[in-house]
Amino acid sequence: MPFGEQPAYLRVAGDLRQKIADGSLPPHTRLPSQARIREEYGVSDTVALEARKVLMAEGLVEGRSGSGTYVREQPVPRRIARTGYRAAGESTPFRQEHADDRVAGTWESSSEQAEASTEIAARLDIAPGERVMRTRYVYRAEGEPTMLSTSWEPLAVTGRTPVMLPEEGPLAGRGVVERMAAIDVIVDNVLEEIGARPGLAEETLALGGVPGHAVIVVARTFFASGRPVETADVVVPADRFRVSYHLPVK
Template sequence: MVRSSARERPDGSPFRADMKAVGRQGDWESRSDAKVPAPADIAARLGIAEGELCVRTTYEFLSDGRPVQLSTSWEPYDLTAGTLVVLPEGGPHAGAGVVHRMAAIGVTVSHAVEQPEPRQATAEEASILGIQKAALVTHIRRTYYSDQGRPVETADIVVPAAHCEIVYEIPINRQWLCP
């Protein structure tokens, strides 16, 4: 799994491309719920008040039909309400990803912050992923920010540690270089 801003693609999914590169069929299943009150931890990550409404989307990423990664995404409902992108996997921008969906409503996403940490799988995660309860997983807390500094999406991504290697690609900003 390569984590990189350079992997955002309007024409397809980096996950599908990764699966194809290793000879597997990549896909996902999702379910979105609109107007879900934000729990305290999610509200803090989105910079909103606890209980404010969000769109929550849960994902099971599949390799040859088997779950290999889980994700739960939260977006502030007031940001996308009444637009064609209110549901991440619905409408004309379905599956296009946060950066491209937000651009469709005039919001420029400038960066994302990811915080990976090892932990043990919960019983539910282990059951879905087909791993032992308490097996090691990498939990990534990701938040996308607009160029105005507003968090526009936050997600919890869970990947079994034994099934993949996570590699971060950091683009070099030429302004950092000395003359």
């Protein structure tokens, strides 16, 4: 194959992709059959099949059992604004993760004690196996699941204090900054690292997506005088959301 020339299946997939983009194949329209693709583009069954696989992997089409392959309706990405963390008294877990005042949000959570894995221990600067409080959240905006979050707090910091359980006690439902301040731990820094990966089946099921589709992962850690006091993984569907940062310049 000459340098720069695309394989036949990518050329076919690209033409079908363009038809989806320009509305020639609108949402919920049945994708041309494998036989029709073969005839229209003058390609083999193998090429036609691989082109359809590309579009399915990209999330542009979906198979319906006993019916065929159809163009998916593409959601308009919504913005998850990351604008910093609120002062004590103004930050709830939803606002902490989804800092957009225009969106009304709710969350569900569950907490349990666990042993820190090697990865989480490294992020918290503790020994693997040390006890942590693990809290899992499902966040919803206007009733729609928007993100998942799992946080870990070292019990060496919060154990036997009124804030040991993030969603119970006198500061239930408040953010990390305010809860830590209540036990004289002053959060003064936060690190966020952004990555992407295929969504795990349980994640995409909880978020109403398709297993294997990409998710954005925000790995966030709060620090107090250089000591990590909480770390979390925030997971959002990449096809439905964009993470937007608005940072002051000093």
